[in-house]
Amino acid sequence: MKHRLGVLLAAASAIVMTARLAHAQEAMTIAVPGANWGEAFDSCVIKPFAAENQVTYRLEFGNSTTSFSKLQQQRANPVIDVAWMDGGISELANADGLVETLDPKRIPNLANLLPQAVAEKDGKQFAASVGFYSLGIVYNTKDVTTPPTSWNDLWDPKYQDEVIIPAPANAAGVPFILFLDRIWNTSPDLTKTFAKLKELKAAMYFDTSGNASNAFQRGEAVVGANFNVSAWDLADKGLPIAFTTPKEGFWANDGRIHLVKDSKHRELAEKLINSALTPAASTCLADKLYLGPSVKGVTISEKTAPKMPWGAKGSIDSLVQIKWDDINAQRSAITDLWNREIAR
Incomplete structure (x- = not known):
């Protein structure tokens, strides 16, 4: 009986290990801006997510219009799973059917967003702001x-x-x-x-x-x-x-994170988006990139406050939308x- 139990436990462990290895071999492609923007998104959001979920990934660098063009070129067979794009280009990508509607049941941290950080059309949210x-x-x-x-x-x-x-x-x-x-x-x-x-x-x-x-x-x-x-x-x-x-x-303006239409790694992509919408991630982006927080419950340090997009004494309500x-x-x-x- 003990021998049989040991075999079952070993088999179960092997299954779990195999699943972990397969998961670790998942290679997501994430479109981010270049320079300090991409570095901050990687440091504050992507690397912690990848470490927690044992995921490998590849960064695709480019400005918003470049990423938009790539999504258009890949429409029939998407390579990019998640794309950061700025407001304006974000709306174009949605109108062109290149991004998915974000599901709050699958991305619960959408509930953390400030009202100004919700990008939606006809009642459907197509992107989430990560900062202003x-x-x-x-x-x-x-x-x-x-x-x-x-x-x-x-x-x-x-x-x-x-x-x-x-x-x-x-x-x-x-x-x-x-x-x-x-x-x-x-x-x-x-x-x-x-x-x-x-x-x-x-x-x-x-x-x-x-x-x-x-x-x-x-x-x-x-x-x-x-x-x-x-x-x-x-x-x-x-x-x-x-x-x-x-x-x-x-x-x-704001930087936004998007789930690419027909992503081959949709579940992981949604988990990444969820990870981007936490107070911890938003605080990190404020400190590293001076983006005004897009989620609730973020306290800005005295050192960072003067460098916010609305200045030391303003708030998100000061910004012209x-x-x-x-x-x-x-x-x-x-x-x-x-x-x-x-x-x-």
Whole structure:
């Protein structure tokens, strides 16, 4: 009897071990942004999840528009299981049928999200925010002795060939153009706005935040429109970089996590998304990436608070929420106009 019990226990252990090994051999593909963004998502969310679930994974680096294009190319046979994409591109991916509806029964931590962090269409949630960031003016404090106070300051002749702004390929590009148009109160066809954009003597129109950061590190840029995340990352590395909010205001966006349609590892992908929506993960992203928390119950440290997208004294309610459907309706036309008038 003891011998039989021992055999049964050994067999059961073998089955469990085999299941664990098979699970460990599961290779998920996760699309993340590059540079410090991808590093933070990996450190705060993916690595702890992989260690806990004995999962191997591969990171697919690229900005949101690149990941969106890859999902379109892989539509018939998806390779990517989970994709981080910014607001705006996120809506495009959903409209194109590339991401799954998130099920709160399978992803219970969706209940942790703040109302502003829920991305849904027609009552169906298609993405979950992992944190908020804002676009303001970043500048080198050694080269720019008087801090800029207005978006118009980017057109100051003293900054010519040393200023950067986002291109439409960046998630901030199209909203930035429309934001400027609203400030300048020009015609609805954007003719005057693009005429002013053509006057800007830019060192670079960046497609990724990593390229923008590199421009500051190499001394090619001394001022420009960029994210609080990128600015404080450079400052943490010892560069003389500051971030300021122009008097005309600023707008915010968020990084979102998505379950890819027909993912081959759906159960694991849902577990990863669930892991991203905890106070611990959100606190880590706030400390490492200066993303404003998207989940409830997060306490920001005194050191991190001034670097939040809403500043030391603001809150998530201070952020201007963008109507992405309105912006996406103009995205193609603005990109075409940019390519004709600016990029060439």
